[in-house]
Amino acid sequence: MTVSQETLDEIALSRAEYEAVVDRLGREPSQLELGLFGALWSEHCGYKHTKALLRTLPSSSDRMLVAPGAENAGVVDLGDGLAVAMKIESHNHPSAVEPFEGAATGVGGIIRDIFAMGARPIALLNSLRFGQPDGARTRYLLNGVIGGISSYGNCIGIPDVGGEIFFSNAYKGNPLVNAMCVGLIENGRVASASAKNPGDLLLLVGADTGRDGIHGASGLASRTFGEQAELRSAVQVGNPFLEKVLIEACLEALVLPGVVGLQDCGAAGITSAAIEMAERSGMGLRLYVDRVPRRELGMTPYEVMLSESQERMLLAVTPGHEGPVFELFKKWDLDASVIGEFETGSNVSIFDEGILASTTPIVALTDAPEYILSNQKPQWLTTLQNADLSKVPMPDTSPAETLLRMLAAPNIASRFPLYRQYDYHVQTNTVIEPGGDAAVLRLKGSKRGIALSTDCNGRICFLDPNVGTVIAVAESCRNLSVTGAEPVALTDGLNFGNPETPDVQFQLTESIKGMSRAAEAFGIPIVSGNASLYNESAGKAIFPTPIIGSLGLLEDVEKHSTVGFKSEGDVIVLLGSESVWDSTDGLAGSEYLDFVHDRVEGQPRIDLDLEIRVQSVCRAAVRAGLVLSAHDVSDGGIAITIAECSIIGGIGATIDESPAAGGLRWDAAMFGESQSRIVVTVSADRLSDLLALAATEDVPATVMGTVGGDALSFGDMFTTPLATAAEAWKTGFSAATSD
Amino acid sequence: MRFGIVVFPGTWSERDTNHAISGVLGQEAEYIWHGDDKIDHFDAIVLPGGFSYGDFLRCGAIARFSPVMEAVRAFADRGGPVIGICNGFQILCESGLLPGVLMRNDHLEFRCIWTDLKVENSSTMFTSAAKQGQVLHIPMSHGEGNFQADSATIERLEGEGQVVFRYADTNGNVTPEVNPNGSINNIAGIVNGRGNVLGMMPHPEKACEALIGGTDGNVIFSSMIENIVNSLA
Numbered sequence: 001m002t003v004s005q006e007t008l009d010e011i012a013l014s015r016a017e018y019e020a021v022v023d024r025l026g027r028e029p030s031q032l033e034l035g036l037f038g039a040l041w042s043e044h045c046g047y048k049h050t051k052a053l054l055r056t057l058p059s060s061s062d063r064m065l066v067a068p069g070a071e072n073a074g075v076v077d078l079g080d081g082l083a084v085a086m087k088i089e090s091h092n093h094p095s096a097v098e099p100f101e102g103a104a105t106g107v108g109g110i111i112r113d114i115f116a117m118g119a120r121p122i123a124l125l126n127s128l129r130f131g132q133p134d135g136a137r138t139r140y141l142l143n144g145v146i147g148g149i150s151s152y153g154n155c156i157g158i159p160d161v162g163g164e165i166f167f168s169n170a171y172k173g174n175p176l177v178n179a180m181c182v183g184l185i186e187n188g189r190v191a192s193a194s195a196k197n198p199g200d201l202l203l204l205v206g207a208d209t210g211r212d213g214i215h216g217a218s219g220l221a222s223r224t225f226g227e228q229a230e231l232r233s234a235v236q237v238g239n240p241f242l243e244k245v246l247i248e249a250c251l252e253a254l255v256l257p258g259v260v261g262l263q264d265c266g267a268a269g270i271t272s273a274a275i276e277m278a279e280r281s282g283m284g285l286r287l288y289v290d291r292v293p294r295r296e297l298g299m300t301p302y303e304v305m306l307s308e309s310q311e312r313m314l315l316a317v318t319p320g321h322e323g324p325v326f327e328l329f330k331k332w333d334l335d336a337s338v339i340g341e342f343e344t345g346s347n348v349s350i351f352d353e354g355i356l357a358s359t360t361p362i363v364a365l366t367d368a369p370e371y372i373l374s375n376q377k378p379q380w381l382t383t384l385q386n387a388d389l390s391k392v393p394m395p396d397t398s399p400a401e402t403l404l405r406m407l408a409a410p411n412i413a414s415r416f417p418l419y420r421q422y423d424y425h426v427q428t429n430t431v432i433e434p435g436g437d438a439a440v441l442r443l444k445g446s447k448r449g450i451a452l453s454t455d456c457n458g459r460i461c462f463l464d465p466n467v468g469t470v471i472a473v474a475e476s477c478r479n480l481s482v483t484g485a486e487p488v489a490l491t492d493g494l495n496f497g498n499p500e501t502p503d504v505q506f507q508l509t510e511s512i513k514g515m516s517r518a519a520e521a522f523g524i525p526i527v528s529g530n531a532s533l534y535n536e537s538a539g540k541a542i543f544p545t546p547i548i549g550s551l552g553l554l555e556d557v558e559k560h561s562t563v564g565f566k567s568e569g570d571v572i573v574l575l576g577s578e579s580v581w582d583s584t585d586g587l588a589g590s591e592y593l594d595f596v597h598d599r600v601e602g603q604p605r606i607d608l609d610l611e612i613r614v615q616s617v618c619r620a621a622v623r624a625g626l627v628l629s630a631h632d633v634s635d636g637g638i639a640i641t642i643a644e645c646s647i648i649g650g651i652g653a654t655i656d657e658s659p660a661a662g663g664l665r666w667d668a669a670m671f672g673e674s675q676s677r678i679v680v681t682v683s684a685d686r687l688s689d690l691l692a693l694a695a696t697e698d699v700p701a702t703v704m705g706t707v708g709g710d711a712l713s714f715g716d717m718f719t720t721p722l723a724t725a726a727e728a729w730k731t732g733f734s735a736a737t738s739d
Numbered sequence: 740m741r742f743g744i745v746v747f748p749g750t751w752s753e754r755d756t757n758h759a760i761s762g763v764l765g766q767e768a769e770y771i772w773h774g775d776d777k778i779d780h781f782d783a784i785v786l787p788g789g790f791s792y793g794d795f796l797r798c799g800a801i802a803r804f805s806p807v808m809e810a811v812r813a814f815a816d817r818g819g820p821v822i823g824i825c826n827g828f829q830i831l832c833e834s835g836l837l838p839g840v841l842m843r844n845d846h847l848e849f850r851c852i853w854t855d856l857k858v859e860n861s862s863t864m865f866t867s868a869a870k871q872g873q874v875l876h877i878p879m880s881h882g883e884g885n886f887q888a889d890s891a892t893i894e895r896l897e898g899e900g901q902v903v904f905r906y907a908d909t910n911g912n913v914t915p916e917v918n919p920n921g922s923i924n925n926i927a928g929i930v931n932g933r934g935n936v937l938g939m940m941p942h943p944e945k946a947c948e949a950l951i952g953g954t955d956g957n958v959i960f961s962s963m964i965e966n967i968v969n970s971l972a
């Protein structure tokens with residue numbers, strides 16, 4: 001073999017993969033072809049280490065209009081002639097190198113996936129992970145990422161309605177930036193990223209092509225990197241104004257006669273977009289690289305094919321119909337050029353100035369190798385899981401002080417200082433704003449509404465990738481259910497370390513098993529997804545972080561529930577547990593154990609069957625108008641849940657039983673994170689109706705106390721003024737992230 | 740009556756404005772593309788929010804050179820009602836239809852929050868449905884809404900009752916604590932001397948239904964509708 005190791009490193013192919021290329025072609029690839037293989041066989045485009053696992057995920061549902069992987073995003077039917085496209089995508093590595101542009105182009109990329117389906121983007125969410133916010137580098141990354149998301153999203157007129165942010169030093173060298181977009185298909189017509197007939201023209205529209213982002217997919221996203229600075233040129237630069245105009249122009253173009261397909265240019269640029277389009281159409285393709293409008297002089301065909309310049313889309317247009325398409329794009333001041341045509345056959349032929357540069361079988365390019373992962377549980381994990389949590393020392397602060405400390409923790413404090421930097425009102429559909437368990441949007445012209453959430457506790461997935469992922473799905477659905485919405489679809493953003501190591505192979509395998517189990521139990525499909533591997537720095541992998549984006553449906557959006565306690569005298573009821581307070585087991589993987597004791601250990605658990613019944617009762621109670629507020633118990637345990645309900649509602653609460661009642665550890669009682677618990681309130685005269693409803697599904701329902709006053713009282717143990725708790729919770733985030 | 744809603748490349752509030760005016764308040768509304776200059780058949784013009792032309796230079800600085808803005812100027816000169824919201828306010832200032840400038844928020848961050856606006860002048864055609872001193876709960880969403888002008892201009896605006904809205908608390912107290920962007924005298928909206936051109940940073944079209952947080956924005960559009968319908972009758 002003549003190819004140098006240096007060349008292979010540049011395109012991130014192994015020697016064995018190179019040999020597989022030669023084997024498939026029956027010859028050595030040209031330099032241009034090698035670039036195509038490097039891009040399409042990258043982990044990012046080729047899913048080499050996840051394909052086999054992803055096939056096992058449940059993907060069928062009566063509501064499914066477009067199956068996962070078939071197009072750029074999954075599409076779900078919501079009834080009333082409405083359908084939504086949804087997907088989550090990562091931009092971790094670019095954000096680690098250039099946080100502002102990395103995050104901004106991540107948002108831009110996922111929006112293109114959505115409007116490529118013919119959907120008008122109606123919501124963005126983002127799921128972020130950083131190291132502890134006390135370091136200068138983390139602050140730089142945090143400010144850059146928030147600035148990038150804010151600048152791109154605000155400019156483009158799509159509301160940013162939710163998501164999460166979580167700090168742990170497991171993400172210190174490798175932050176996670178996942179963006180989710182949801183789009184509404186208004187006219188019932190789902191677009192396809194394919195051509196109809198041989199002879200159809202391939203049009204490139206939008207931005208000119210430059211040298212930015214070359215090797216973005218293969219370089220940044222598909223290997224570990226210590227040489228960040230050298231890869232900076234692989235980060236693209238975004239222009240939200242251009243994207244906004246591109247959305248309007250493309251949605252208008254889709255109604256023109258003869259416009260048969262729409263595809264976004266994302267990772268690996270024209271290479272991936274055009275070749276995948278041809279494969280989907282079952283046709284061959286001729287590409288004329290010299291017709292691609294350039295931003296820079298002297299670009300080679302290799303550079304044009306692999307550029308990841310942003311804000312570009314491909315259209316398939318029946319010949320003879322291109323005139324009105326050109327006129328439309330001219331109206332929007334956008335370039336449109338015919339850069340190729342579909343043909344019968346199965347090869348992609350690339351021409352430059354009339355000369356054939358390469359002809360390659362499409363199937364050889366798109367059918368990337370598939371690796372089967374090992375599944376060996378590491379011994380260190382068993383040790384962590386078996387840690388004796390009863391030996392954890394009690395904190396050196398009083399219960400009241402510990403509650404205030406927890407309320408101000410970077411992972412618990414109010415995120416308002418962050419999301420007030422995003423426009424969450426534009427499009428005037430936002431019924432529940434960021435800060436609730438899930439965002440709720442109304443759908444104009446219908447009584448229906450949708451709820452959206454993203455969730456994943458990486459710490460719990462680290463302690464048990466299988467159970468942790470079940471919990472991620474359960475929590476995401478629970479966040480929908482507390483608003484009253486029925487979960488209908490999921491999208492997954494897999495963020496893991498180096499898949500060539502046994503520990504990460506175990507984490508990936510078990511995580512997907514857990515996701516499958518949970519999605520099947522809830523009876524909802526995973527309609528789209530994304531995998532980002534090689535997330536590690538200095539040889540240390542991040543926590544396994546399978547982020548779950550969830551979509552819920554409200555038949556009547558007026559009938560929804562919110563977090564805040566409402567009125568004096570309302571009764572506080574805990575659904576899902578017979579005891580008010582948690583036990584020592586609940587400390588496993590908890591925020592309290594990590595934040596106060598710097599320990600990540602224990603065995604997380606969930607009873608999936610109970611979880612489903614608890615959520616079902618909660619939804620029924622919201623629908624019946626029984627519930628006045630609802631908030632699930634998650635990070636920080638039930639004491640934090642109660643405090644949040646009070647702070648947000650602006651009214652105090654009295655819990656009757658002391659957290660130390662019956663000789664319990666008060667810290668575990670208050671801050672344990674046992675699953676499947678929801679705190680609801682009900683007016684005193686309807687309490688018996690709620691308890692009866694819970695009994696029909698055999699769900700424990702425990703009266704905890706009463707809403708009212710201006711303090712938080714925890715039995716006879718302690719009372720804290722609500723204003724003090726609110727101050728801790730409201731200022732904690734800014735205090736932790738600034739000097 | 741018929742509203743014309745101007746659309747520049749990069750405008751994003753045109754659909755929200757249309758929904759409030761036609762969907763909620765039942766009036767006719769039509770989009771006007773920035774290249775059009777025939778707007779005489781409209782009874783009122785809205786310059787909605789967004790990032791016209793990407794706001795590459797200064798907010799609104801490129802939009803003011805578009806053909807439609809020549810027509811809007813002529814429309815306003817004839818006494819036609821014009822309301823500029825957020826980016827539309829910025830365009831009105833850049834075009835000289837309103838005095839002053841909108842600078843970067845003093846804290847340098849984009850800010851999306853609900854504001855409470857004290858109605859300082861309820862005798863304008865945009866506020867006649869409100870009581871003097873009434874507080875309207877309306878969201879804002881901008882990075883450059885810090886209204887500033889030279890002291891002579893501020894004196895004139897204050898003296899002539901051209902300050903229409905001020906950022907206040909829920910009880911109508913105007914304090915530095917509730918100033919969300921550094922605007923001089925907490926100014927959130929002003930009218931021209933003739934009283935037919937209003938610019939405001941908060942978004943009345945985003946407060947048009949109880950389900951999305953409130954209906955106070957309708958006070959402004961309803962005032963316009965009532966006054967224009969009466970003047971046409």
Ligand SMILES: [Mg+2]
Binds near residue numbers: 634
């Ligand atoms: Mg929650």
